[in-house]
Amino acid sequence: MSDSTVIIVLGASGDLAKKKTFPALFGVFKDNFMPPNTFILGYARSEMDRSSFHDRFSKNLTKNDQDKGKVPQFLDLCEYVRGSYDKAEDFKNLNKEIEKREGGSKRRRIFYLALPPSVYGDVAKGLREHCYCEGGQNRLVIEKPFGFDTESSNKLGKQLSSLWSEEEIYRIDHYLGKEMVKNIIPLRFANVFFGTVWNRQSIDNVQITFKEPFGTEGRGGYFDEFGIIRDVIQNHLIQVLCYLAMEKPLSLDAEHVRDEKVKVLKCIHPLKEDDILVGQYTKSLDGQKPGYRDDEGVKKDSNAPTFAALVLHIDNDRWSGVPFIFKSGKALEEHKVEVRIQFQECPGNIFPGVSRNELVIRLQPNEAVYVKFQNKLPGLEMIPVVTELDLTYKERFPNQRIPDAYEALLLDVLNNNHSNFVRDDELEAAWEIFTPILHKIDANEITCEPYPYGSRGPSSLSAFVEKHGYKRD
Numbered sequence: 001m002s003d004s005t006v007i008i009v010l011g012a013s014g015d016l017a018k019k020k021t022f023p024a025l026f027g028v029f030k031d032n033f034m035p036p037n038t039f040i041l042g043y044a045r046s047e048m049d050r051s052s053f054h055d056r057f058s059k060n061l062t063k064n065d066q067d068k069g070k071v072p073q074f075l076d077l078c079e080y081v082r083g084s085y086d087k088a089e090d091f092k093n094l095n096k097e098i099e100k101r102e103g104g105s106k107r108r109r110i111f112y113l114a115l116p117p118s119v120y121g122d123v124a125k126g127l128r129e130h131c132y133c134e135g136g137q138n139r140l141v142i143e144k145p146f147g148f149d150t151e152s153s154n155k156l157g158k159q160l161s162s163l164w165s166e167e168e169i170y171r172i173d174h175y176l177g178k179e180m181v182k183n184i185i186p187l188r189f190a191n192v193f194f195g196t197v198w199n200r201q202s203i204d205n206v207q208i209t210f211k212e213p214f215g216t217e218g219r220g221g222y223f224d225e226f227g228i229i230r231d232v233i234q235n236h237l238i239q240v241l242c243y244l245a246m247e248k249p250l251s252l253d254a255e256h257v258r259d260e261k262v263k264v265l266k267c268i269h270p271l272k273e274d275d276i277l278v279g280q281y282t283k284s285l286d287g288q289k290p291g292y293r294d295d296e297g298v299k300k301d302s303n304a305p306t307f308a309a310l311v312l313h314i315d316n317d318r319w320s321g322v323p324f325i326f327k328s329g330k331a332l333e334e335h336k337v338e339v340r341i342q343f344q345e346c347p348g349n350i351f352p353g354v355s356r357n358e359l360v361i362r363l364q365p366n367e368a369v370y371v372k373f374q375n376k377l378p379g380l381e382m383i384p385v386v387t388e389l390d391l392t393y394k395e396r397f398p399n400q401r402i403p404d405a406y407e408a409l410l411l412d413v414l415n416n417n418h419s420n421f422v423r424d425d426e427l428e429a430a431w432e433i434f435t436p437i438l439h440k441i442d443a444n445e446i447t448c449e450p451y452p453y454g455s456r457g458p459s460s461l462s463a464f465v466e467k468h469g470y471k472r473d
């Protein structure tokens with residue numbers, strides 16, 4: 001038998017496994033990126049036989065008729081092992097099941113924790129003690145949330161690092177697997193014309209926007225402990241900021257990239273009260289959509305923000321004085337995640353009153369990069385109008401499939417590439433920016449402004465954004 005890979009999905013009965021992990025593994029498999037001799041073991045406490053295990057996720061594997069033919073082959077690789085997250089004998093049994101599928105001189109085990117963070121510690125310990133392949137390769141993949149603030153994150157970090165080396169740990173932030181996030185590096189560093197204007201001399205402000213048109217429906221219990229800053233800003237959007245603001249890495253090597261990310265994070269001072277606006281959604285104006293506090297699991301007097309606008313300042317040569325404005329919320333008027341870089345006004349402009357240039361990177365939906373610029377309106381008069389240099393992916397690359405973020409990240413784990421995973425010092429630096437303000441919100445020292453479900457957010461948002469320099473056309 002040639003070298004083997006066993007991927008063990010712990011928490012295989014859960015939501016993430018069903019919606020993301022198994023479909024992503026299938027994506028890697030059907031595009032022939034799965035190494036030969038790979039087996040997949042689902043592990044959880046729920047009672048399931050092989051076929052009910054397959055039934056949990058098989059309908060989510062693909063919507064594409066062309067790929068459906070490969071589903072039975074994929075399911076052949078997937079087995080279920082039942083066991084607890086804290087008993088030595090269950091981990092020993094799991095180890096036996098892994099060994100049955102292994103061979104060759106190189107053995108690789110990938111443990112994917114699709115589990116609530118409350119059990120990470122026990123599971124990481126059980127796996128290290130009973131399922132670790134001495135002499136082989138072992139990788140531990142974990143999902144956010146990585147703690148709750150600096151202290152709890154460091155505590156979890158210490159727990160993990162006493163058992164697993166940093167080299168073996170893969171902290172997933174699925175935004176790092178998104179096509180348009182990955183595109184920021186070539187956009188900045190493989191284009192001379194962007195490189196020369198990417199600084200405080202040319203850029204006035206940067207906006208990073210995350211809007212979802214749905215509330216926390218069904219996830220209220222989780223969300224109420226975390227709120228929008230911990231849910232998407234401290235991780236997903238901060239990762240986007242890192243790529244936008246870091247210096248050019250020495251190479252694409254994972255440690256070179258992550259070194260630069262840490263450096264830029266360390267130039268950001270902890271967020272101050274004047275630089276944040278938080279909101280919480282109430283019923284929609286027509287009364288059809290529930291308010292946040294109507295969600296099961298949400299405290300009736302909850303102060304968890306479902307919306308936050310905030311401004312970060314990067315205190316270094318490149319960015320001093322340029323506000324990075326974040327706007328993010330649930331239950332808003334549209335679905336959109338984008339970066340908008342607004343350039344300064346033309347110095348000595350002979351066309352007074354024209355709007356500023358903007359570079360927009362639309363992460364989702366409908367991936368695109370476009371530049372808003374002034375162009376003469378065709379005709380006999382000299383009239384500048386705002387127009388767009390538009391690279392909309394579905395028009396420019398109609399035949400290219402955009403892989404799901406999890407697919408890209410799982411392939412990175414298989415290839416032992418850490419570039420798109422969060423390093424321990426990076427995580428700590430990100431928490432340090434937000435922990436003081438989060439504690440103030442938790443203590444009700446900063447309170448949420450209500451906004452109706454389906455609106456643009458709290459009514460003071462426009463004034464907040466304008467105060468920090470953004471100018472609408």
Ligand code: NDP
Nearest residue numbers: 011013014015016017044045046114115116117143144145
């Ligand atoms: P689930 O709540 O669905 O839990 C996964 C599995 O863990 C369950 O099927 C259950 O399996 C077991 N489990 C649940 N609660 C407990 C508990 N209190 N103690 C021990 N075992 C428990 O979680 P998700 O699949 O939604 O999420 C898994 C991880 O991924 C979490 O860290 C989450 O934050 C993260 N995540 C999830 C996303 C999603 O879309 N769902 C998106 C991004 C991150 P059994 O009882 O069979 O053992």
Ligand code: BG6
Nearest residue numbers: 144174212231232236337364405
């Ligand atoms: C998750 C958050 O990490 O990211 C969710 O917990 C959020 O609240 C989701 O909806 C957004 O991810 P995506 O890929 O849908 O933009």
